[in-house]
Amino acid sequence: GESVGLHLPTLSVQEGDNSIINCAYSNSASDYFIWYKQESGKGPQFIIDIRSNMDKRQGQRVTVLLNKTVKHLSLQIAATQPGDSAVYFCAENDYGGSQGNLIFGKGTKLSVKP
């Protein structure tokens, strides 16, 4: 079946640096992508989303980039803070599958060093 994957399972950055978390998706028909953040012991928290008619979307300290040509999604976090330490998941809608429900990647653990 179609799947969403991640290039890096762990990422360690220095506080204040920018972080980039990458994600590859395999279904070229997917038209909606979301990034979630999950802190230890908590549920996934919505960060930002992007639709396939866009290639960039910015939020507060976060930017999502979508490259449909190579089916790649990235999350950029500016001035990374200790509170950003968490597991980050990308998800895509299961277009043509379970009525568009979300398929999640395995996650990337971001560790911020003070």
Next chain:
Amino acid sequence: DSGVTQTPKHLITATGQRVTLRCSPRSGDLSVYWYQQSLDQGLQFLIQYYNGEERAKGNILERFSAQQFPDLHSELNLSSLELGDSALYFCASSVEGTPSTDTQYFGPGTRLTVL
């Protein structure tokens, strides 16, 4: 705080037993989703309800069932439990029922341990 509530937070039970997990969606949300998160499988979509009706099914076992009540809260029933059912179970809700246009907001989860 997403506004989605789940009870209980932790549940420990034995193989062969049956448990019920409960979810209350955010105020105004009509759709509820259930997910299972395990170490080896990641976050897997189980089932979705919209305004009391089942809308979509994912990787849900026949031993599992769910329903959404008129007040929009939802319950996930897990029966004939096996060791492999130990996982975190999350509920999410959204305003409508279209995953490709609706943001899903997740609850804090229920950690199920089957001994």
